[in-house]
Amino acid sequence: MSFFRDFLKMFKKREIVLVESGKESEEVYTFRFKKDSDVNWIAGQHGLFSITHKKIKNALKPFTVSSAPTENYIQLTMRIGHNPSEFKRAMLELKPGMKVNMTGPVGTFHPGDTGRPxxxxxxxxxxxxxxxxxxxxxxxxxxxxxxxxxxxxxxxxxxxxxxxxxxxxxxxxxxxxxxxxxxxxxxxxxxxxxxxxxxxxxxxxxxxxxxxxxxxxxxxxxxxxxxxxxxxxxxx
Ligand SMILES: Cc1cc2nc3c(=O)[nH]c(=O)nc-3n(C[C@H](O)[C@H](O)[C@H](O)COP(=O)(O)OP(=O)(O)OC[C@H]3O[C@@H](n4cnc5c(N)ncnc54)[C@H](O)[C@@H]3O)c2cc1C
The missing domain is CATH 3.40.50.80 (Nucleotide-binding domain of ferredoxin-NADP reductase (FNR) module)
Incomplete structure (x- = not known):
């Protein structure tokens, strides 16, 4: 079942709107996007993200959604070093109200059965x-x-x-x-x-x-x- 759900999600690209962003540490930033009511995922999954406000090379990258589905936003937490890729430079340009595209989230990295240590x-x-x-x-x-x-x-x-x-x-x-x-x-x-x-x-x-x-x-x-x-x- 989850394979088919993921398969269908792979074809669903949507725009998500930045609400806020901030620095977590020297080289790590968090970006929070608005979560529309029809967006859902399993905690631990990742989405495929692309930049929309400019043209860049290697425009599609996977990032884990670091927020839980029960939280009211889609959160990405990204390591961005001193000499970042074009993609990450474009991420740092995002201001509230600007958009990126998200496909998914998909993936099998979640515990499923929590009845065990x-x-x-x-x-x-x-x-x-x-x-x-x-x-x-x-x-x-x-x-x-x-x-x-x-x-x-x-x-x-x-x-x-x-x-x-x-x-x-x-x-x-x-x-x-x-x-x-x-x-x-x-x-x-x-x-x-x-x-x-x-x-x-x-x-x-x-x-x-x-x-x-x-x-x-x-x-x-x-x-x-x-x-x-x-x-x-x-x-x-
Ligand atoms: C399923 C999945 C989930 C992921 N989730 C996340 C996530 O939650 N957060 C996250 O930050 N990334 C995540 N990633 C990795 C992400 O997709 C990028 O591949 C990664 O952030 C590198 O980004 P970049 O290519 O834009 O390069 P940058 O990080 O900007 O680096 C620029 C260049 O420097 C090189 N480089 C960077 N760091 C080092 C280093 N320490 N040593 C040597 N060379 C280096 C890179 O190879 C690259 O060529 C995930 C990847 C997968 C597959």
Whole structure:
């Protein structure tokens, strides 16, 4: 069913209107767009976005919707460095009232069954789908007491949404661990895979090479592929 729903959504392009934007940290910006009542998605999915106010090369890029469907806006959180692509320069030009095109959102990066322990592993900007997923779990009050662990790796210790994550941890059986080295991340994964084994669901998001390495590490702990979901942000 979800395949057909996604398939149909791939053909539906719509304009979305910027409401506000702001800086989250030195190299990360958030853009909030108006959410029309007929727009819906599953927390964790990504859309395909294109610039409309000028012509640029490589005009179509995927970004996770970092807001939950229960929030009243479509939010994108983007890493924009000091020498950004044409696409990201165009994003920085957006003023409230201006539009971009969105196709989707689509994708299978969501926990689905939350009746099990959830281990979420974010690398840097890979925190975006987890913000959405956690906000949605909170809104639906549906964790059912099952533990949720968020292992959040950022070598620059520039952790996004920290205040919101602390607040979520106050409402959910959520434990957030902030990490800045792969060795520390591996140690945490050792502990959690030993504890939950194949009863847990393991979700990994971030830059493509980090996701491949960490997925292989988790699999090496005798965790079956079907209990691991990956969201690879290629382009970094
Ligand atoms: C499913 C999916 C979801 C995604 N969700 C998000 C999201 O929520 N937020 C988000 O920011 N991105 C997300 N991405 C990645 C996004 O689509 C872009 O590919 C990415 O932001 C790179 O953007 P850019 O090509 O405009 O280059 P820029 O980031 O502007 O970089 C310009 C150039 O510098 C290079 N570069 C940038 N950073 C580095 C680095 N650290 N080391 C070496 N070279 C570098 C790039 O390769 C590029 O050529 C997602 C990708 C996928 C597939």
């Amino acid at each position: 959830l281990v979420m592993i974010a690398g840097g900007i890979g925190i975006t789908p987890f913000r959405s997923i956690l906000k949605q779990i909170e809104a639906e009050a549906r964790s059912g007491g099952n533990p949720i662990h968020l292992l959040y790796l950022d070598s620059k210790q520039s952790y996004l949404f920290q205040e919101e994550l602390e607040e979520l941890a106050g409402h959910l059986p959520l434990h957030v661990t902030y990490l800045d080295t792969r060795d520390d991340l591996h140690r945490e994964i050792d502990t959690l895979t030993a504890k939950y084994k194949n009863d847990g669901q393991y979700l990994i998001a971030g830059p493509k090479s980090m996701v491949s390495d960490i997925a292989a590490f988790v699999q090496n702990k005798q965790i079956s592929k079907r209990n691991i979901k990956k969201d690879s942000f290629f382009g970094y």
